[in-house]
Amino acid sequence: xxxxxxxxxxxxxxxxxxxxxxxxxxxxxxxxxxxxxxxxxxxxxxxxxxxxxxxxxxxxxxxxxxxxxxxxxxxxxxxxxxxxxxxxxxxxxxxxxxxxxxxxxxxxxxxxxxxxxxxxxxxxxxxxxxxxxxxxxxxxxxxxxxxxxxxxxxxxxxxxxxxxxxxxxxxxxxxxxxxxxxxxxxxxxxxxxxxxxxxxxxxxxxxxxxxxxxxxxxxxxxxxxxxxxxxxxxxxxxxxxxxxxxxxxxxxx
Ligand SMILES: Nc1ncnc2c1ncn2[C@@H]1O[C@H](COP(=O)(O)OP(=O)(O)O)[C@@H](O)[C@H]1O
Ligand SMILES: [Mg+2]
Numbered sequence: 001x002x003x004x005x006x007x008x009x010x011x012x013x014x015x016x017x018x019x020x021x022x023x024x025x026x027x028x029x030x031x032x033x034x035x036x037x038x039x040x041x042x043x044x045x046x047x048x049x050x051x052x053x054x055x056x057x058x059x060x061x062x063x064x065x066x067x068x069x070x071x072x073x074x075x076x077x078x079x080x081x082x083x084x085x086x087x088x089x090x091x092x093x094x095x096x097x098x099x100x101x102x103x104x105x106x107x108x109x110x111x112x113x114x115x116x117x118x119x120x121x122x123x124x125x126x127x128x129x130x131x132x133x134x135x136x137x138x139x140x141x142x143x144x145x146x147x148x149x150x151x152x153x154x155x156x157x158x159x160x161x162x163x164x165x166x167x168x169x170x171x172x173x174x175x176x177x178x179x180x181x182x183x184x185x186x187x188x189x190x191x192x193x194x195x196x197x198x199x200x201x202x203x204x205x206x207x208x209x210x211x212x213x214x215x216x217x218x219x220x221x222x223x224x225x226x227x228x229x230x231x232x233x234x235x236x237x238x239x240x241x242x243x244x245x246x247x248x249x250x251x252x253x
Contacts, residue, residue: 010077011038012172012205013062018071019228020057031057033228034071039207041172044199046216047209049225055209056177058225062207063096063175064088076172093122097166097174099195099208101181103158105150105165111137112146115165122169136164140194156187163194167202174198176208185214192218 020032031054039045039062047055060066061073064080073080075095080088092098105114115133124132137146140160150158159179166174176195180188192208196218199206208215216222224231 011074012041012076013039013207014074015058015062016072016074018058018061018068018073020054020061020066021069031228032061032068035225035228035230036071037223037230039205041205042199042203043221044196044206044219045208046219046222047207047225048211048215048222050211053225054228055211055225059175059177059207059209063098063173064092065098093118093169095172097169097171097204099159099162099166099174099176099179101178103150103155103162103182105158105161107150110147110149111142111153111161111164114150114161115168118165118169132168132170133164136167137161139167140164154187155183156191159183159191160194163191163198167198167204171204173205173207176206178209178211180210180212185212188212189214189218 015035015037018032018035019030022029022031035054035058037045047058049055057066061068062075064073064075064083067081075091078091080091083091106117109117112130112133115137116129119129119132134143134146137143140163142157142160142164145153145157145161148157150161153161163174163179174195179195180191183191192212192215195206195208198204208219
């Protein structure tokens with residue numbers, strides 16, 4: 001993807017007949033078996049399915065953390081599988097924010113320092129790093145917790161720090177793997193609500209995996225994986241899970 005804006009006539013993210021095989025011989029696993037999907041800018045897409053169905057594998061491929069065995073992944077029209085590791089790293093830092101089940105915060109750093117850290121790697125000047133960290137921590141409701149370290153924060157607060165960290169990079173896309181997996185259901189619902197708010201207010205696309213049954217409420221579209229394949233195309237309507245009157249679905253593009 002270039003620095004130039006992605007044309008609205010194109011999906012932000014596209015997978016074409018993607019497969020991913022792990023191992024060989026007796027340990028061979030076909031984790032994905034021909035998955036095709038498109039994600040549009042500003043959408044919240046949920047990938048659901050049982051444990052082992054291929055959700056994390058697909059999310060990692062969509063984020064350029066891993067490469068498909070066959071098939072193609074496009075981000076903003078650019079084919080990720082053709083890029084070198086260095087180019088992929090650059091694209092990830094610039095365009096993608098990652099949120100993980102286990103938060104992945106640095107235990108010795110404050111909330112603010114955790115949010116700043118990836119910006120340091122991207123070469124953002126110190127003053128701007130601090131400004132962005134404060135702004136996005138305030139956005140996720142943690143203004144008063146800036147100086148706290150992860151162990152001084154609740155699980156939900158830690159996940160908010162991780163979301164602020166993803167936002168501070170000002171990405172086009174947030175990929176969240178089981179973002180509520182370590183949270184109780186009420187806290188998890190607030191995190192899903194926040195991710196939805198991020199998509200609406202910041203025009204950031206969110207793709208998240210979950211086996212949380214509440215997930216369709218927070219997504220514009222739900223894709224279900226079973227045994228490495230997408231199922232239930234009927235459930236993939238744009239309005240799936242949209243509470244009436246709460247949010248209109250994204251406009252047709
Ligand atoms: N690094 C790996 N090496 C070998 N097999 C893997 C690896 N990662 C995942 N798998 C296998 O691929 C399948 C899909 O896994 P995964 O994408 O993690 O599913 P999910 O996130 O839906 O639980 C599972 O059978 C899993 O055991
Ligand atoms: Mg997983």
